[in-house]
Amino acid sequence: MKSKLGFKHGLRDGVPIGLGYLSVSFGFGIMAVGEGLSVLNATILSLFNLTSAGQVAGLSIIASGGTYAEMALAQLVINMRYALMSLSLSQKLDKSFTLFHRFTTSFGITDEIFAVAAGKPCNISRSYMYGLMLMPIIGWTGGTFLGAAAGEILPEAVKNALGLAIYGMFIAIVIPPAKKxxxxxxxxxxxxxxxxxxxxxxxxxxxxxxxxxxxxxxxxxxxxxxxxxxxxxxxxxxx
Amino acid sequence: MSGNIFIYIAVMALTTYLIRMLPTVLFRKKITSKFVKSFLFYVPYAVLGAMTVPSVFYSTGNVMTAAAGFIVAVILAFREKSLLTVAIAACAAAFAVSMIC
Structure with missing residues (x-):
């Protein structure tokens, strides 16, 4: 089966991830401002890290004035799973992935992006991967910005319920293949x-x-x- | 805050990027070991399973609302609804229960 998945297909697959990230990172934005970061700092942090657990841990290290070494070690331990995912995904990349595109697309390896890419029945192209990364990056960064800038406005019950979005996504990724x-x-x-x-x-x-x-x-x-x-x-x- | 915020962010981002980038750049050959291939095939499901339970039950600040959302998510995922449908329905269920309780 050589069904070639392109940029548009990736973009479409990335929409639910992006929306999930938007809601989750909204909470992160609120948290970051609460720890003393500016809206700009929080937004840059999300743009360049694109990870949930690592950022929450990083935030507490920043707030408590930890050392840079502690920061690096914490990220290494928490995000080591990405190395497993990156290795796993490296087996599914088609010939369009030259070294340059491996350098750029590896930035987009997150739990959800990986799970969606890994769940494709065929090898994946670099256009598909770029499409898949785009909405999650926008959602994660944009959600952080919105949360940092306007977190106070949303009612508590809505904010709490949004905490489930990311897990709903995890569940939807695991259960269908587990059935079969x-x-x-x-x-x-x-x-x-x-x-x-x-x-x-x-x-x-x-x-x-x-x-x-x-x-x-x-x-x-x-x-x-x-x-x-x-x-x-x-x-x-x-x- | 004692350090420079931009250095903190740079250290975080660089460490995380290296973790993501090195394996895919260094391992450019196809892995042939059946064990390693099988292991890598199962990693995402194991990661997501471990990250979801039990954390999901503490994701809303109330175990009851979270459990309601979890059950709705499991049922819809079992019926193979899309990621977005499952995620939104889970949030809606948690919100509905929080209005009742």
Whole structure:
């Protein structure tokens, strides 16, 4: 199957991610201003980082006057999952990805962009990837700006409900393939159980949320790879 | 704030970018190991599963409204509705329950 997905298709796939980011980053904008950042600082921070958990942690380090080394280490631990995603995605990129385009598109690797790109049944082109990145970048940066500039206006109940948007998206990405593929179902369920153990068992209290995601993801994915190895490349990657 | 805000942002952005960029630039060959390929295939589902539960239940500041949104999201996702539909319906359900409670 060589169905070529172009810029427009990517753009369309990116709209729900962009809207989800808009609502989530709105909250981040409110938070950033609350920690003493200017509207401009908050907006630049979101534009250049494009990540949720890392930015929230970064904000608290900035607010508490942490060192630059602490900042780098925190980002490394929390965002290490992107290295796994980047590696995984590198296997799906078609020949249009020259080195230059790998440098530019890798900026757009987030949980959701990755999940959508990885979920495509065919290899992906660079135009598709640029299309897919655009709305999320606009949504994330724009939402931060709006939240920082105008957060006070929205009623509390609306702000709270918007906190669910990003998780609704996660759920919509995982459940359809989990229905059809027992490997995906087992891996997702294992990761959830591990994540609950790390969250609720007091022994693991000092494991950060970023590191917890790494532990759960690696353990569950290893289990999946051992028990439900993916059928050989020709059938599976459908390229 | 004791450091320079722009240096903080630059350190954050550079670290995060390197994490994203290095693997895709360094690994340009197709991986042939069945184990590694399978592992990488499962990573996104594991990451999203771990990031969603239990955090989703604390995302609205009220476990009841979050649970309502979660249940609606699961049902709609099971029916294979689009990402946007599921996300909006989950927020709407949480909002509706917060109005009742």
């Amino acid at each position: 593929n027992s490997g995906v179902l087992t891996v997702a369920a294992t990761a959830i159980v591990l994540s609950c153990i790390l969250y609720y068992v007091p022994l693991f209290d000092n494991i950060s949320s970023g590191f917890s995601v790494i532990i759960c993801a690696v353990a569950a994915s290893v289990l999946g790879a051992v028990v439900f190895p993916v059928p050989s490349s020709d059938e599976e990657e459908s390229e």
